[in-house]
Amino acid sequence: MxxxxxxxxxxxxxxxxxIGVAGVSFAVILIFMQLGFLGGIIHTATQIYDALEFDLMLRSPAYLHLTEARSFPRSRVLQAASLSEVAEARSFYLGLSEWQAPASVPAVESAKTSEAIEEEGDWRAIITMGTDPKDPVFNRQEINDEARKLSDSTFVLVDVKSKSEYGPADDEKFSETDIGVETTLGPHRVRIVGLFELGTGMASNGACLTNPEGYVRACPWQTIDDVNFGLIKLKDPSEAELVRQKLLSIYGIPSRDEKSTFSLTAAALTNTDVEILTRQQALDREEHRWVHETPLGQIFTLGVWVALFVGVAIVYQVLSTDIANMMGExxxxxAMGYGAKYLTKVVLLQAVLLAVVGYIPSIIVSWGLYRLVEKLSGMPMNMTPGIAALVLALAITMCVLSGLAALRKLYQADPADLF
Amino acid sequence: MTSQTTIPATSGAFTGGIQMPKTVKVQALNHFFGEGELRKQALYENNLEVRRGEIVIMTGPSGSGKTTLLTLIGTLRTVQEGSLKVLGNELCGADRDLIVRIRKEMGFIFQAHNLFESLTAYQNVNMAAELVGLDPMIAEGRINSLLTRLGLGHRIHYKPKSLSGGQKQRVAIARGLVHKPKLILADEPTAALDEKSGREVVTLFQELARDEGCTIIMVTHDNRILDVADRIVNMVDGKIKSDVAVQETSVICEFLKEFPLFADLTPNTLAEVADQMMVHEAQSGEAIIRQGDAGDLFYLIRTGSVDVLINDGTGDQKVAELNQGQYFGEAALITDEPRNATIVAREPSVFYALGKDEFRAVLETSATFEEELRQALFRRQ
Incomplete structure (x- = not known):
C-alpha cells in the first residue's frame, strides 16, 4: 500500500x-445561509399552492403573486365545472387582511366593555383565505377536516405557524387554548374555532382560514362573486393540457404560444378576464416571480453568488497558504521524479479531505442557524437533501479549484527555486 | 610526429584504456539568473565529463556556481545554454516526461533535507522506493538496513520533529540511496554530520560506486572526505578552474619522482607539474622525437613502450627500450642541444609531455624548496 x-x-x-477546516466551514456556512434564504423564498412562493388540490388553475391575468392575486368573475369557475372532464371546480379566496392580536385575557370576559377591545394588541397583516367548508380545497385531510368547522362567517381557523406577534395565549404559538378567543379581522369581530398548519412565508408572518362570506367580511373591497383562484380537479390529471385548450375556447381566449408563458401583457392583448395554468406552470411562475422579480428574491440570489465568491476567496487563501507551507516538500x-499527476492527486485529495471535513460541522451549525432564523424571522428555512448535496458539491469544487490554482506555482517553477 | 591533444594529463581521460560512455557530459554550459536588467551570469562555458562509477567532489568558494551546476545536472533547473547530457539524455530542451524519467534514475541529497514532517523516517525513505516501484518486501529490507547502517536503527519510526539535524540529514541520505540510483548528486551531504557518521556516508558512497557502478557527484567543503574522490573539480566565479583525476595525478607524481632532478620536489609542486603536462598519442612505429631535431618537450610514458635508437653514422642502432613510467627527452632541454637519439613507439602508446619552459621553471622551483617549506610553515598559523 x-x-x-x-x-x-x-x-x-x-x-x-x-485553521483550514475553520476557513472552509465558514465559507460553507455562508453559502448554506444564502441558499437557505433563497430556499425560504421559493418555499414561501409555493407552500400554499402545494397544499391546494388542483390540476388546472384559473386566475386573474393581472395576477402578480400569491398575496397580490387580483380577482376574476366566479362565473368562470362555474363554466369550467360544466366540462365533463372536470371532477371539481372550486373557488378559493386569498388576500391580505389585518389581524389584531387578541387580548391576553379570555375574550368572553374582556368583551363585556368596549374599553377591553381597545386594550387588545397590535395590528398585523395576515394572509386570509376563504374556502367552502362543505367542499374545502386542500389536499391535506387534516386541514379539510378543520375547515368543515367554518359554518359561520365569524369563525376562523388560525395557522399554528403564525408568529407570536399574532397574539397566541401563551405568547409562543397558537394552540388548543386559543380556541374560542375573539379578535378583530379587518373591520369585524371573529372567533377562533380551530387550528391548521400550513406555514407562512415572506409575504406575511401569519395566516387564517375562513369561509367565503367570512373572507368578504375581512376583505370588504372584494365581493363574493369575485374570486382569486379557481381550482380545477380533473378526473384524469393527464388530460390537463387538453382541458386547458377546451377552456380557452369556451372563454374565447386565443391559444397563445407557450414561450410567452411569463408575459403579463398577453392578457391585455386578448382582453380577457381569466388565465388558465396547469399546476406545474403555476408553481414555476410563482417561483420565478418570487426569486427573479421580487427585491427579496433578487437580494438572496445575489447573496448566493456573493457567498460563493467570498467562499472561494477564503478557501483559496487557506489552501494556497497550506500548499505554500509545504512547497519545499x-x-x-x-525533484525525486514524482510526476505532475501524483502531485496533483496528493494536493487535490488533501483539498477534498479538507472540504469534506469542513463540511460536516458546517451542515450541523447551519441546521441550527436555519432553526434560529426561522424562529426569529419567520422565514421558512429547510435543509433539503438538494441544498445539502449542492453545498457539498460546491465545497469540493471550491477546494479543488483553489488547490489547482495554488499548484500552478509548483508546476511552473524549477524544483531548485522552491527549496 | 605524434598527435598532440589539448587534454591535460591529469584529467585522467586516458586512464583505463577504452572509454566508457560518460554518465555526465557538460559542454559549453552557461547559466543565468534573473531577467532583463537584473540578468546575471552564474556559469560560464563549463565543460565536464564524469564517467560511470566515478566519485567527483566539487569544491570552490561559495557563490562559485557549484550548487547551480549540481542542480542543473540533477534536472532541478532548466538548462538554458549549452549541452548537458545525463545518463545518455540531452537535458537542454528535454520534455517533462523525459525529465521525470531521468529523475527517477538519480538520487539527490539536498542541502536542506526537505523531509516530510508528517512522515516517519521509514516512510520518508519509502517515498523514494515506492516511486521506482521497488518490491515492498525488498524495499523494507533495504530501508531498514540503510537506516541502521547510518546509525538510525533506533529511530526508524520517528518523525523528523524528534530527530536531530544530523539524523534528519542521514534520513535524507537514505532516501537518496534507497532506490539504487545510477547517479547520486549530493549537496554538502556531510555538513551536519559528526566525523564517524560522515565517514559511514562516504563509505556507503564508495560501496555503491564500486559494487553498483553508481556515479557520485558531491559538492562539499568537508576536507575530511576528500580522500574518497576520484576527481576533484574546483570552481571559481562560475568557471571550472581545475578538474583533476586524483588517482592519475598521484600516478604521474610517482613517475615524476623517479626522475632524479624532480626527486626533491614536494607533492604540491609535483602536482602542479602534473597539471601542466599534456597528453600525446602515438601509433606503433611512429617516431616521437628524432635525433638532431631541436628539443622542446619532456616525455613521460603513461602506457606502451618505445625503442631508443641512436644513429652513429652507420644507421640506427637500438640502444635501449623504455616502458611505462619511464621518461625521455630531458637531455636536450637541459643542455639546449639537439636531440641525441630517435624514439620510436613499439606499440600504440600514450605519453604525458611537459613543455621546455615549464620544465625549466620546475628546475628553478626545485632550488626554492626551502622557500616553499617556509611558506607551508607560515600557512600553518
Missing part, C-alpha cells in the same frame, strides 16, 4: 488543518 501522504499531512499538523517530491 502506498504511503497516504495527503491524509498524513492533514493529520500531522493539527493546528494548520484546524512538494518540490522535493518533484
Amino acid at each position: 502506498k504511503t497516504p501522504l495527503a491524509w498524513k499531512n492533514l493529520v500531522h499538523n493539527k493546528v494548520r488543518t484546524s 512538494y518540490a522535493t517530491l518533484k
Whole structure:
C-alpha cells in the first residue's frame, strides 16, 4: 500500500488543518445561509399552492403573486365545472387582511366593555383565505377536516405557524387554548374555532382560514362573486393540457404560444378576464416571480453568488497558504521524479479531505442557524437533501479549484527555486 | 610526429584504456539568473565529463556556481545554454516526461533535507522506493538496513520533529540511496554530520560506486572526505578552474619522482607539474622525437613502450627500450642541444609531455624548496 501522504499531512499538523477546516466551514456556512434564504423564498412562493388540490388553475391575468392575486368573475369557475372532464371546480379566496392580536385575557370576559377591545394588541397583516367548508380545497385531510368547522362567517381557523406577534395565549404559538378567543379581522369581530398548519412565508408572518362570506367580511373591497383562484380537479390529471385548450375556447381566449408563458401583457392583448395554468406552470411562475422579480428574491440570489465568491476567496487563501507551507516538500517530491499527476492527486485529495471535513460541522451549525432564523424571522428555512448535496458539491469544487490554482506555482517553477 | 591533444594529463581521460560512455557530459554550459536588467551570469562555458562509477567532489568558494551546476545536472533547473547530457539524455530542451524519467534514475541529497514532517523516517525513505516501484518486501529490507547502517536503527519510526539535524540529514541520505540510483548528486551531504557518521556516508558512497557502478557527484567543503574522490573539480566565479583525476595525478607524481632532478620536489609542486603536462598519442612505429631535431618537450610514458635508437653514422642502432613510467627527452632541454637519439613507439602508446619552459621553471622551483617549506610553515598559523 502506498504511503497516504495527503491524509498524513492533514493529520500531522493539527493546528494548520484546524485553521483550514475553520476557513472552509465558514465559507460553507455562508453559502448554506444564502441558499437557505433563497430556499425560504421559493418555499414561501409555493407552500400554499402545494397544499391546494388542483390540476388546472384559473386566475386573474393581472395576477402578480400569491398575496397580490387580483380577482376574476366566479362565473368562470362555474363554466369550467360544466366540462365533463372536470371532477371539481372550486373557488378559493386569498388576500391580505389585518389581524389584531387578541387580548391576553379570555375574550368572553374582556368583551363585556368596549374599553377591553381597545386594550387588545397590535395590528398585523395576515394572509386570509376563504374556502367552502362543505367542499374545502386542500389536499391535506387534516386541514379539510378543520375547515368543515367554518359554518359561520365569524369563525376562523388560525395557522399554528403564525408568529407570536399574532397574539397566541401563551405568547409562543397558537394552540388548543386559543380556541374560542375573539379578535378583530379587518373591520369585524371573529372567533377562533380551530387550528391548521400550513406555514407562512415572506409575504406575511401569519395566516387564517375562513369561509367565503367570512373572507368578504375581512376583505370588504372584494365581493363574493369575485374570486382569486379557481381550482380545477380533473378526473384524469393527464388530460390537463387538453382541458386547458377546451377552456380557452369556451372563454374565447386565443391559444397563445407557450414561450410567452411569463408575459403579463398577453392578457391585455386578448382582453380577457381569466388565465388558465396547469399546476406545474403555476408553481414555476410563482417561483420565478418570487426569486427573479421580487427585491427579496433578487437580494438572496445575489447573496448566493456573493457567498460563493467570498467562499472561494477564503478557501483559496487557506489552501494556497497550506500548499505554500509545504512547497519545499512538494518540490522535493518533484525533484525525486514524482510526476505532475501524483502531485496533483496528493494536493487535490488533501483539498477534498479538507472540504469534506469542513463540511460536516458546517451542515450541523447551519441546521441550527436555519432553526434560529426561522424562529426569529419567520422565514421558512429547510435543509433539503438538494441544498445539502449542492453545498457539498460546491465545497469540493471550491477546494479543488483553489488547490489547482495554488499548484500552478509548483508546476511552473524549477524544483531548485522552491527549496 | 605524434598527435598532440589539448587534454591535460591529469584529467585522467586516458586512464583505463577504452572509454566508457560518460554518465555526465557538460559542454559549453552557461547559466543565468534573473531577467532583463537584473540578468546575471552564474556559469560560464563549463565543460565536464564524469564517467560511470566515478566519485567527483566539487569544491570552490561559495557563490562559485557549484550548487547551480549540481542542480542543473540533477534536472532541478532548466538548462538554458549549452549541452548537458545525463545518463545518455540531452537535458537542454528535454520534455517533462523525459525529465521525470531521468529523475527517477538519480538520487539527490539536498542541502536542506526537505523531509516530510508528517512522515516517519521509514516512510520518508519509502517515498523514494515506492516511486521506482521497488518490491515492498525488498524495499523494507533495504530501508531498514540503510537506516541502521547510518546509525538510525533506533529511530526508524520517528518523525523528523524528534530527530536531530544530523539524523534528519542521514534520513535524507537514505532516501537518496534507497532506490539504487545510477547517479547520486549530493549537496554538502556531510555538513551536519559528526566525523564517524560522515565517514559511514562516504563509505556507503564508495560501496555503491564500486559494487553498483553508481556515479557520485558531491559538492562539499568537508576536507575530511576528500580522500574518497576520484576527481576533484574546483570552481571559481562560475568557471571550472581545475578538474583533476586524483588517482592519475598521484600516478604521474610517482613517475615524476623517479626522475632524479624532480626527486626533491614536494607533492604540491609535483602536482602542479602534473597539471601542466599534456597528453600525446602515438601509433606503433611512429617516431616521437628524432635525433638532431631541436628539443622542446619532456616525455613521460603513461602506457606502451618505445625503442631508443641512436644513429652513429652507420644507421640506427637500438640502444635501449623504455616502458611505462619511464621518461625521455630531458637531455636536450637541459643542455639546449639537439636531440641525441630517435624514439620510436613499439606499440600504440600514450605519453604525458611537459613543455621546455615549464620544465625549466620546475628546475628553478626545485632550488626554492626551502622557500616553499617556509611558506607551508607560515600557512600553518
